Amino acid sequence: MISVVILTLNSAKFIQPCLDSIFNQEKEAIELIVVDNGSSDATVALVKENYPQVKLIENKLNLGAAGARNQGIEASSGEWILSLDCDVVLSKDFFCNIDNLLKELPSGVGLIQPKILEFKEKTIYSTGISVSFLRRFLDTGRGEKDYGQFDKTKYIFGACSAAALYNKKMLNAIKEGVDYFDESFFFLFEDVDLSWRAQKKKYKAVFFPKAVCFHYGNSSQTPKKTRQYLCLRNRYYTLLKNDSTENCILPFLIYDFPRLIWICIINPSALKAIKEAFVYRNKLSCLKN
Numbered sequence: 001m002i003s004v005v006i007l008t009l010n011s012a013k014f015i016q017p018c019l020d021s022i023f024n025q026e027k028e029a030i031e032l033i034v035v036d037n038g039s040s041d042a043t044v045a046l047v048k049e050n051y052p053q054v055k056l057i058e059n060k061l062n063l064g065a066a067g068a069r070n071q072g073i074e075a076s077s078g079e080w081i082l083s084l085d086c087d088v089v090l091s092k093d094f095f096c097n098i099d100n101l102l103k104e105l106p107s108g109v110g111l112i113q114p115k116i117l118e119f120k121e122k123t124i125y126s127t128g129i130s131v132s133f134l135r136r137f138l139d140t141g142r143g144e145k146d147y148g149q150f151d152k153t154k155y156i157f158g159a160c161s162a163a164a165l166y167n168k169k170m171l172n173a174i175k176e177g178v179d180y181f182d183e184s185f186f187f188l189f190e191d192v193d194l195s196w197r198a199q200k201k202k203y204k205a206v207f208f209p210k211a212v213c214f215h216y217g218n219s220s221q222t223p224k225k226t227r228q229y230l231c232l233r234n235r236y237y238t239l240l241k242n243d244s245t246e247n248c249i250l251p252f253l254i255y256d257f258p259r260l261i262w263i264c265i266i267n268p269s270a271l272k273a274i275k276e277a278f279v280y281r282n283k284l285s286c287l288k289n
Contacts, residue, residue: 003078064186110170110203158195189234233273
């Protein structure tokens, strides 16, 4: 029932443990798809030489996380898509536990969030995406020691795409043109946007703690200032697309305005995100009309 879609970008040091953890499962995925975003290291050669059963999609350029995931989803045939970053390793009983959940899954669930732990410290990386009254989108539990405080299955706002399961019917229902994930985002926040769109179509997200995996983090080596710019821009993209102006006034005054002043000082180049947000707003207006 499960197709696995993994993204790679200069991931030679990470991809082998990731793939091995999938092939060492007691239950098998029906297919494994690796989408490479133009690696210049040994990633592609390593996959071809050691994992001939993997369906490999090679991009000459970096299409971003959103674009590459869309390619993998489009090429998949499973009822569920397991999205994985290349630096994620699954626990040995991951698929068995997911299989048990799927047998009893309530109707209307379109997203499943495993428990993602930091690989070294065994602290929590994500138990799902939450949203605060300031419209801040957070990985629940991030940085906390895991002592069982998140060991109950529950409904959540959304799933972190570093390791998340998406129902294929749901993905087709919320698809925008040819995009499952909005490729305007490129990287970061694209999973928040998808989760929000799924909610608006009445699909639910559930956190399932028995499915455990381990994540290294930032395997793409994206520079801090680039991440800062993308986080700023894509936050605005997400709010413009999914929320109302009325709901955003207070968050802007309390959170966004002081943040903009701070970014002006430490990373002025990130302010191009404001201009791009206005362009994106006009694009959304044209699509609505």
